[in-house]
Amino acid sequence: MERQKFKEYVATKGLKLTKKRDDILDEILTTEGHFDPEELFIRMKTKGSKVSRASVYRTIPLLLECGLIEEVERIDKHAHYEKVLGKQHHDHMICMKCGKVIEFFSPTLEMLQSELCQKESFTGIRHNLEILGYCGRCSK
Amino acid sequence: MERQKFKEYVATKGLKLTKKRDDILDEILTTEGHFDPEELFIRMKTKGSKVSRASVYRTIPLLLECGLIEEVERIDKHAHYEKVLGKQHHDHMICMKCGKVIEFFSPTLEMLQSELCQKESFTGIRHNLEILGYCGRCSK
DNA sequence: CATTAAATTGAGACATAGTCGCATTAAAAG
DNA sequence: CTTTTAATGCGACTATGTCTCAATTTAATG
Structure with missing residues (x-):
């Protein structure tokens, strides 16, 4: 259902639901705890994904905008995120x-x-x- | 009196009170609000100081240790600081x-x-x- | 299913932030 | 004033994030 939400968001913005975006969302959804873009990128690389750093960095704002992830903290350009997945604020x-x-x-x-x-x-x-x-x- | 505190700290650690360290402390003391190392370095450069980035980065831990500044926030290696100057926590x-x-x-x-x-x-x-x-x- | 227009991608250049080693310089102790 | 030791700047290096552009993929359309 997270994927559905993303699909809808992407549609309303006239964007496209690509495999890479799907992969990135998937990696986030199947991992617990906080993450940062770099770490996410490395993790995907390690698992054999051919995703590029740029794509990871470009996808995160989309996931933020449609409420699938949240910014936990940020200093200047450095941020940490977590998936929302029905969680209430904490x-x-x-x-x-x-x-x-x-x-x-x-x-x-x-x-x-x-x-x-x-x-x-x-x-x-x-x-x-x-x-x-x-x-x-x-x-x- | 802040300088005195720094001097004492430096003495007990067997370190030296150099002109550069003094300059850095001075710049921090005469500026209000939060700062980060890079910004501090650029500010000093702009004012004509010959201080190096490395010295700025190396002096900050000392000021932290002797309680003249505090870390306001940090993510990974990126931190913001503020001078303490008798302020209570807030x-x-x-x-x-x-x-x-x-x-x-x-x-x-x-x-x-x-x-x-x-x-x-x-x-x-x-x-x-x-x-x-x-x-x-x-x-x- | 083939075509096509638009969005997305990866690669790599670039920018910024922070760290480190080393030769040189400066502090302070004798 | 000499000596010892710490501190400095430089520049190389790492890590993180952004951007451009040619090549690719998507999805809408015929």
Whole structure:
């Protein structure tokens, strides 16, 4: 059904659903966790795909626009993404030792942020909270 | 007094307080807002400094270690920093239109995060909350 | 199914960001 | 002032992202 969504998006924009685009979406859908374009490209290469770096970089904005993936974080030109796949918004705790990523969601936190935005006359669109530290296993 | 702090730090580590390091610290201290190494380097170049990119990149870890600057955010090798200068921890709202950065601090938010960490058996060391959206002026 | 117009592709040049080794220079200790 | 040691700039190198252009693929049409 993700592929369907992509197909529809591509159609409405007068674009074409190519094999390469399909391959890229497929690779994203079958992998868990965060990814960045370079890593995705390398992974596909390793698996024998003939996709080019340019195609990977060119496909990501399309997947973003149709809501199949989301930008988790970005600095300048460097971004990390994750597939959406029906997930609701959540934030992250990242273990600085083992790299484990814990996803969490707190309605209270969301509400509090709305209040803080209001106080500053700021219209919040999206946010990104990353808590860095040590997971249960690593903090012993 | 920032320079004093740096001098002391450098001394205890058996390093040297060079003219270049001093220049770099000075440039950081006299500029407001966030910065990244490349931008800092270009800015100094433009002002006629003969400092090299390598020196800028090599000095930043020192300033971090002695607490004169802090990492605001990082993805892979790309980081943004800000001078500390007695500021307490705060988070950011960033206008996606004009780039304005609003700094805010909420004790409630901090407390809530501690609770959330506890729930996940996670030892939070530092965090980074960025709310993206539109500032009062731009959201009209 | 063949044709064709338009979009997409890969290759590789280019740009930017960050790191590293090494010969030279500068700091600070004696 | 000499010596020791760290710091510097240069330039090579890696990694990441963007762009152009000729060749290819898609999908609409005949």
